Amino acid sequence: MGGSGWGSLRYIKRFANFGKNYYNYQTQAKSRVSPTDSTTHSIQPTTQPTTMFTTAFLERDATAGNQVPDNLYEAIAALKEELNAVILAHYYQESEIQDIADYIGDSLELSRRAASTDADVIVFAGVHFMAETAKILNPDKLVLLPDFNAGCSLADTCPPDAFAQFKAAHPDHLVISYINCSAAIKAMSDIICTSSNAVKIVSQIPQDQPIIFAPDRNLGRYVMEQTGRDLVLWQGSCIVHENFSEKKIVQLKIQHPEAEIIAHPECEPPVLRHANYVGSTSALLKYAQASSSSTFIIVTEPGIIHQMSKQANDKTFIPAPPTSNCACNECPYMRLNTLEKLYFCMKNRSPEITLPEDIRMAAWRPIQRMLEMSA
Numbered sequence: 267m268g269g270s271g272w273g274s275l276r277y278i279k280r281f282a283n284f285g286k287n288y289y290n291y292q293t294q295a296k297s298r299v300s301p302t303d304s305t306t307h308s309i310q311p312t313t314q315p316t317t318m319f320t321t322a323f324l325e326r327d328a329t330a331g332n333q334v335p336d337n338l339y340e341a342i343a344a345l346k347e348e349l350n351a352v353i354l355a356h357y358y359q360e361s362e363i364q365d366i367a368d369y370i371g372d373s374l375e376l377s378r379r380a381a382s383t384d385a386d387v388i389v390f391a392g393v394h395f396m397a398e399t400a401k402i403l404n405p406d407k408l409v410l411l412p413d414f415n416a417g418c419s420l421a422d423t424c425p426p427d428a429f430a431q432f433k434a435a436h437p438d439h440l441v442i443s444y445i446n447c448s449a450a451i452k453a454m455s456d457i458i459c460t461s462s463n464a465v466k467i468v469s470q471i472p473q474d475q476p477i478i479f480a481p482d483r484n485l486g487r488y489v490m491e492q493t494g495r496d497l498v499l500w501q502g503s504c505i506v507h508e509n510f511s512e513k514k515i516v517q518l519k520i521q522h523p524e525a526e527i528i529a530h531p532e533c534e535p536p537v538l539r540h541a542n543y544v545g546s547t548s549a550l551l552k553y554a555q556a557s558s559s560s561t562f563i564i565v566t567e568p569g570i571i572h573q574m575s576k577q578a579n580d581k582t583f584i585p586a587p588p589t590s591n592c593a594c595n596e597c598p599y600m601r602l603n604t605l606e607k608l609y610f611c612m613k614n615r616s617p618e619i620t621l622p623e624d625i626r627m628a629a630w631r632p633i634q635r636m637l638e639m640s641a
């Protein structure tokens with residue numbers, strides 16, 4: 267380990283002051299609003315959002331008091347040119363946003379796009395940690411998020427103060443954090459990973475190096491299974507992926523015996539047990555295209571089905587049902603972004619993502635390591 271410096275004490279010590287900086291900053295910041303406050307979804311985040319860094323927080327609805335143009339598509343295209351902006355969208359965004367985006371991708375692909383863009387402005391149609399990652403990689407660019415309340419339940423399960431204590435209790439451990447976490451958690455991490463490279467990254471760490479894996483316990487368990495490594499897991503999870511019903515998925519499979527079940531690794535082990543294939547959103551999309559099967563049960567946020575249907579329109583994609591009859595297989599955070607809010611964030615140059623420079627720098631290193639290790 268010493269040669270690579272990943273888990274060195276020097277590196278761990280460098281971040282000992284982060285907790286302090288984070289709290290100072292946080293006391294100035296207001297809490298974001300839970301998406302359940304402004305939508306009809308019945309699920310609740312496990313904790314209140316903690317990923318709060320921006321100074322450009324809008325308390326009002328981003329579209330309030332603003333005139334929606336007759337042709338939103340043309341208006342967005344005009345603003346894109348005026349700002350020299352690039353629009354990056356995650357697969358869980360509503361179809362209209364995916365259709366207007368310059369690039370659609372999973373977290374890793376969007377991070378790579380953010381790292382390589384020569385646009386002046388990045389409009390990130392995704393959730394806060396994704397836009398924050400783009401800002402970490404592009405300190406001099408304006409990074410906009412259509413709805414500032416678009417957080418992530420998984421990121422919120424890992425508050426920096428508690429994580430700092432957890433890390434302190436495992437002083438010899440290397441910290442590998444899933445990208446679904448706040449900049450403060452990234453700043454306390456040695457390497458970031460996404461669902462598409464977690465196995466690859468963990469496999470590159472020497473066998474005798476103990477590892478903390480945070481914040482998603484389900485992805486962590488999946489990586490343990492795939493690599494045979496013993497990881498110390500932070501017990502975080504995603505409200506969307508934990509909500510898929512194993513029973514209803516099995517019933518669907520009985521109705522459609524020809525269907526392949528494809529699932530995101532944020533799902534719980536009993537659900538993943540039934541999957542023919544497990545992968546990131548992009549990996550699921552590629553698998554569905556390449557497979558000779560004609561029917562798939564999709565065990566992740568159903569926003570991805572828009573691209574699946576576009577790229578393989580002769581195939582059938584069945585969204586896996588959640589445990590109750592709510593729409594809670596849709597991510598309530600991702601779905602806060604709308605085409606109107608995307609237009610207004612470009613028009614108003616707000617909400618903007620901003621970060622204290624020391625935290626940004628510390629969070630940049632583990633992201634950079636991820637990009638190098640997964641190249």
Ligand code: 13P
Pocket residue numbers: 371372373374446460461462504530532545546547548
């Ligand atoms: P991907 O990296 O697979 O796009 O997943 C991101 C995410 O938030 C899944 O819930």
Ligand code: SF4
Pocket residue numbers: 393417418419420421446504505506507532567597598599600
């Ligand atoms: Fe976060 Fe889950 Fe939404 Fe992904 S689906 S952004 S992990 S809340």
